[in-house]
Amino acid sequence: xxxxxxxxxxxxxxxxxFITGGGSGIGAALVTAFAEQSAKVAFVDxxxxxxxxxxxxxxERGLSRxxxxxxxxxxxxxxxxxxxxxxxxxxxxxxxxxxxxNDQRHAIEDVTPEYWDERMAxxxxxxxxxxxxxxxxxxxxxxxxxxxxxxxxxxxxxxGYPAYATAKASTHGLTRALARDLGPSKIRVNxxxxxxxxxxxxxxxxxxxxxxxxxARNQCxxxxxxxxxxxxxxxxxxxxxxxxxxxxxxxxxxxxx
Numbered sequence: 001x002x003x004x005x006x007x008x009x010x011x012x013x014x015x016x017x018f019i020t021g022g023g024s025g026i027g028a029a030l031v032t033a034f035a036e037q038s039a040k041v042a043f044v045d046x047x048x049x050x051x052x053x054x055x056x057x058x059x060e061r062g063l064s065r066x067x068x069x070x071x072x073x074x075x076x077x078x079x080x081x082x083x084x085x086x087x088x089x090x091x092x093x094x095x096x097x098x099x100x101x102n103d104q105r106h107a108i109e110d111v112t113p114e115y116w117d118e119r120m121a122x123x124x125x126x127x128x129x130x131x132x133x134x135x136x137x138x139x140x141x142x143x144x145x146x147x148x149x150x151x152x153x154x155x156x157x158x159x160g161y162p163a164y165a166t167a168k169a170s171t172h173g174l175t176r177a178l179a180r181d182l183g184p185s186k187i188r189v190n191x192x193x194x195x196x197x198x199x200x201x202x203x204x205x206x207x208x209x210x211x212x213x214x215x216a217r218n219q220c221x222x223x224x225x226x227x228x229x230x231x232x233x234x235x236x237x238x239x240x241x242x243x244x245x246x247x248x249x250x251x252x253x254x255x256x257x
Contacts, residue, residue, distance in 0.1 A: 006232060007232075007235075007236075008037065009037055009235055009236075009238075009239035009240075009241060011239045011240035011241070012034065012037040012038070012039045012095075012235065012238060012239050013037065013038040013039070014038065014039070014040060015037075015039045015040065015094045015095060015238070016039070016040045016042070016087070016090040016091045016092060016093045016094055016095070017034045017039045017040065017041050017042070017093065017094070017095040017096075017097070017238065018042050018043070018083055018086060018087075018093045018095070018096050018097070018130070018134060019031055019034070019041065019042070019043040019044075019096075019097045019099055020043070020044055020045075020073060020079075020097070020098055020099050020100035020126060020130060021043075021044070021045055021073075021099045021100025021101065022041075022043025022044065022045055022051070022054075022066070022068070022099065023043070023045030023046075023047045023050040023051035023054060023068075024045070024047060024050045024051075024054075024199070024200065024201070025197075025199035025200065025201055025227060026099060026149075026194070026197060026199060026227045026230050026231070027043065027045065027099045027100065028050070028054050028227070029226075029227030029228050029230065029231040030097055030099060030227075030230075030231050030234055031043055031054060031058070031066055032054075032058065032231070033228070033231035033232070033234070033235055034095075034235070034238075035058050035063040035064060035066060036063065037235065038064070039095075040064065040067075040090045040091070041064070041066040041067070042066065042067040042068075042069070042082075042086035042089075042090055042093075043066055043067075043068055043069075044068075044069050044070070044071035044073070044079065044082050044100075045068070045070070045071070045100070046070065046071065046072055046073075048070055051068045051070070052068065054066070054068075055068050067086050067089060067090060069082045069085070069086065073100055073121070073122060073125075073126040074118070074121040074122060076125065076126065076129045079126055079129060079130060079133070080129060080130075080132070080133040083130065083133040083134060084133065087134075087137055092134075092137030092138065092140050092141050093134045093137055093138065093144070094138065094141050094143075094144045094145065095144060095145050095146075095147070095238040096130055096131060096134045096144070096145075096146045096147070097147045097149075097234055097238070098126065098127040098130055098131070098146070098147065098148045098149060099149045100122070100126065101122065101123045101149060101151075101164075101167075101168070102119075102122050102123060102164075103151075103153070103161055103164050104119075104161065104164070105160045105161050106119075106160070106161055106162070106163060106164075107160075108162060111162070111163060115163070116163050119163035119164060119167060120163070120166075120167055123163075123164055123167035123168065124167040124170055124171075127148050127171065127174055128174060131146050131178060131189075134146070135182065135185075135187065138182075138185065138187050139185045139187070142186060143185065143186030143187055143188075144186075144187045144188070145187070145188045145189075145190075145237060145238045145239075145242070146178065146182075146187065146188070146189045146190075147189075147190055147191075147192055147234055147237050147238065148171050148174060148175050148189070148190070148191050148192070149171070149191070149192055149193075149194065150168050150169075150171040150172060150191045150192065150193040150194075150249065151164075151165075151168040151193060151194060152193055152194065152195050152196075152251065152253050152256060152257040153165050153168060154166070154168055154169040155193075155257045156218075156256065156257055171191055172191055172249060175189050175190060175191045175247065175249070176189075176247045179246045179247035180247065183246060188237070188242065188243075188245060188246040189246055189247065190237050190242075190245060190246060190247070190248050190249070190250060191248070191249045191250065192230060192233050192234055192237065192250050192251075192252065193249055193250065193251040193252070193253070193257075194225070194230050194252055194253060195219070195225050195251075195252065195253025195254055195256045195257070196211075196215055196225060196253075196256070197225050197226065197227055197229075197230060198224045198225060198226055198227075199227055215256075218256045219253070219254035219255055219256050220254060220255025220256075221254040221255055222254075223254070225252070225253065225254050229252055230252055233250055233252050237250065
């Protein structure tokens with residue numbers, strides 16, 4: 001099998017980066033990838049044990065220990081406070097990655113207005129308010145990069161999570177609106193849209209033999225789509241190499257959609 005060799009991005013060295021949902025899965029791969037680029041990483045998550053373990057593991061490798069703060073993203077005040085506090089320590093954030101999400105399954109007949117609002121409070125609302133919190137610092141820096149995570153789920157008409165699909169579809173509207181408004185400040189805004197990524201959560205909850213057959217049938221590339229593949233796309237969009245990329249959707253799904 002061909003050995004993979006990844007790029008390094010000098011523009012990310014010492015860059016302050018804020019990531020939501022960085023404690024596990026794709027988020028942990030993002031935190032790790034930025035730490036390996038010598039960026040100054042801060043992240044929030046609701047999972048204390050996994051997040052602290054990640055920070056310790058990176059420090060043991062000789063990398064800069066990320067700044068972690070426990071945060072429930074449904075509490076916008078706590079999210080924006082975490083961003084402000086982290087910026088006071090690391091400096092203005094030149095990169096924001098809105099990664100956090102929860103793809104909990106739900107049947108149409110079981111959805112209440114309260115449940116719908118709670119799904120939006122996790123999967124949709126924090127993206128805007130995290131961006132709102134970092135924009136003043138990015139303007140002070142003379143520019144920046146905001147990366148929002150979407151999903152191919154709504155594009156391929158996946159069932160079983162209509163609220164999640166709605167939230168993820170709306171990511172593209174948010175990205176394009178922010179890109180237009182923030183472009184004059186040299187702030188780029190893009191969406192990264194993953195396919196079915198083989199995280200520990202997906203493997204333990206959803207990926208059975210039937211799911212693997214579906215993946216094999218639909219992906220053009222037959223290897224497993226892993227968190228590190230999404231992280232490499234995000235690094236490019238965070239770096240100066242993507243200087244004229246904004247308002248776009250960068251899909252990483254092995255050709256499924």
